[in-house]
Amino acid sequence: MPGIFILPGRRGLRSQQVQGIYMEVDNGRRVSWRGAVMGDNLERIGEILGAVGSPGCFTARRTATADDLQLEVQGLGRLRLPVSRAQAERLCRLARPARYGRGEKTLLDRRVRDTWEIPRSRVKIDRRRWNRTLLPVLEELRADLGLADGCRLKAELHSFLVYGPGQFFLPHQDSEKADAMVGTLVVTLPASFKGGELVVEHQGEKVVDRGSRRQLSCVAFYADCQHEVQPVKEGYRLALTYNLILERGKTAIAAAAAEPATVDALVRCLRDHFATPRPSRKYRDEGQPAQPPNRLVYLLDHEYTAHGLAWQRLKGNDGARAAALRAAAERCGCELVLALAEIHETWDCMEPGWDEPWGGRHRHWERDEDDEWSENDAATDDPDAYELGDFIEGEITLARWVDPAGEEEALPIVSQVSGDEVCCSTPSSDLVPYASEYEGYMGNYGNTMDRWYRRAALVLWPRERAFAVRAEASPA
Numbered sequence: 001m002p003g004i005f006i007l008p009g010r011r012g013l014r015s016q017q018v019q020g021i022y023m024e025v026d027n028g029r030r031v032s033w034r035g036a037v038m039g040d041n042l043e044r045i046g047e048i049l050g051a052v053g054s055p056g057c058f059t060a061r062r063t064a065t066a067d068d069l070q071l072e073v074q075g076l077g078r079l080r081l082p083v084s085r086a087q088a089e090r091l092c093r094l095a096r097p098a099r100y101g102r103g104e105k106t107l108l109d110r111r112v113r114d115t116w117e118i119p120r121s122r123v124k125i126d127r128r129r130w131n132r133t134l135l136p137v138l139e140e141l142r143a144d145l146g147l148a149d150g151c152r153l154k155a156e157l158h159s160f161l162v163y164g165p166g167q168f169f170l171p172h173q174d175s176e177k178a179d180a181m182v183g184t185l186v187v188t189l190p191a192s193f194k195g196g197e198l199v200v201e202h203q204g205e206k207v208v209d210r211g212s213r214r215q216l217s218c219v220a221f222y223a224d225c226q227h228e229v230q231p232v233k234e235g236y237r238l239a240l241t242y243n244l245i246l247e248r249g250k251t252a253i254a255a256a257a258a259e260p261a262t263v264d265a266l267v268r269c270l271r272d273h274f275a276t277p278r279p280s281r282k283y284r285d286e287g288q289p290a291q292p293p294n295r296l297v298y299l300l301d302h303e304y305t306a307h308g309l310a311w312q313r314l315k316g317n318d319g320a321r322a323a324a325l326r327a328a329a330e331r332c333g334c335e336l337v338l339a340l341a342e343i344h345e346t347w348d349c350m351e352p353g354w355d356e357p358w359g360g361r362h363r364h365w366e367r368d369e370d371d372e373w374s375e376n377d378a379a380t381d382d383p384d385a386y387e388l389g390d391f392i393e394g395e396i397t398l399a400r401w402v403d404p405a406g407e408e409e410a411l412p413i414v415s416q417v418s419g420d421e422v423c424c425s426t427p428s429s430d431l432v433p434y435a436s437e438y439e440g441y442m443g444n445y446g447n448t449m450d451r452w453y454r455r456a457a458l459v460l461w462p463r464e465r466a467f468a469v470r471a472e473a474s475p476a
Contacts, residue, residue: 048266115161153244198211300456344450436451
């Protein structure tokens with residue numbers, strides 16, 4: 001079985017979040033969900049790594065002249081830039097309604113996505129000339145996103161879109177369509193239009209791009225960012241979208257890149273963590289005295305697919321924090337691996353209009369790994385509209401791992417992860433879940449919100465305990 005820890009909540013105790021660890025507060029005393037006193041080391045590690053950042057951002061924007069973009073469309077000929085209303089209207093007549101994926105299905109729902117798409121078979125770009133502008137822009141965007149100097153971004157054309165008056169695309173997240181895909185590039189063509197803003201959001205931060213009348217507007221963002229195109233009010237918004245592929249990546253987390261003071265502080269915390277006995281349910285149930293934990297699990301901020309998990313493709317702050325923790329692990333004689341964490345949390349919640357007459361209801365929202373957008377109910381239902389109350393319980397599953405050399409092991413990291421071994425700088429509740437499920441009040445149960453997240457994690461253990469750690473691992 002994959003590694004799981006269960007955090008059983010006890011009603012009547014006030015829940016708090018401290019550096020991403022859910023705790024109960026009982027008579028002023030912090031305790032973990034297993035009842036153990038929460039160690040300051042976990043909090044401190046979350047604080048230290050939370051202060052570590054990369055020079056990059058989750059999104060970046062550059063402008064460029066359109067002189068080198070020679071774009072031809074079958075049935076129209078060469079597109080003149082800036083795009084005129086007459087050209088845009090002719091393009092709409094050549095286009096088809098844009099669809100979106102849901103699992104193995106391709107759906108058309110204009111309540112979700114209302115835009116025109118020009119088939120790629122009709123689009124021809126002079127790549128040699130276009131690369132004179134595109135390649136320097138990609139290098140600037142790479143640096144702006146905080147990706148390693150030894151990496152190179154490659155842009156693969158995905159679609160040519162036309163948004164007319166009233167058209168839009170609801171908030172969604174792009175699927176990673178290739179193993180090395182790290183993000184999306186949107187090149188908005190110069191044109192005169194109002195509305196149609198591209199809004200990119202990550203962890204509560206929003207960046208808005210309104211395009212340009214005379215220049216190309218090039219916006220890149222990580223694949224796990226929520227983004228939307230707001231309704232066009234006037235004119236036409238045209239955009240080329242690209243998949244951003246990371247090539248020739250050198251390891252972005254060389255230990256030498258970490259700040260010495262940060263590493264020193266982490267070393268002290270790690271040594272204390274692995275030397276301090278902690279009471280846990282496992283030892284209580286077996287009648288054994290408290291033992292120091294064998295592992296530490298640090299949850300990173302970004303989401304990754306199974307095929308896209310790699311040290312050299314860590315996004316933004318994840319790369320810088322991995323560098324710091326790797327340097328500290330080496331000094332402490334610890335082994336370190338990169339893993340995928342599947343997180344499930346259950347919360348008390350209240351739905352909109354909770355003080356009105358009620359009846360049991362059940363709603364489910366889901367964003368599959370291969371989807372751009374999906375929802376089981378009408379597009380007007382919003383899981384974010386529900387007010388979360390107390391944290392009830394949760395579990396984390398670690399499915400696979402990759403060592404710093406890039407070697408992947410088939411077995412899961414651990415058979416079980418204890419709550420007193422987990423820390424992070426950003427609580428999962430601050431992130432966007434890939435699925436949510438609301439259970440209405442049913443008399444004896446209900447009024448709960450279940451949320452599921454996918455995050456990367458760094459897992460480390462002392463080398464002398466490697467056998468014990470691996471002995472607990474079992475095939476899924």
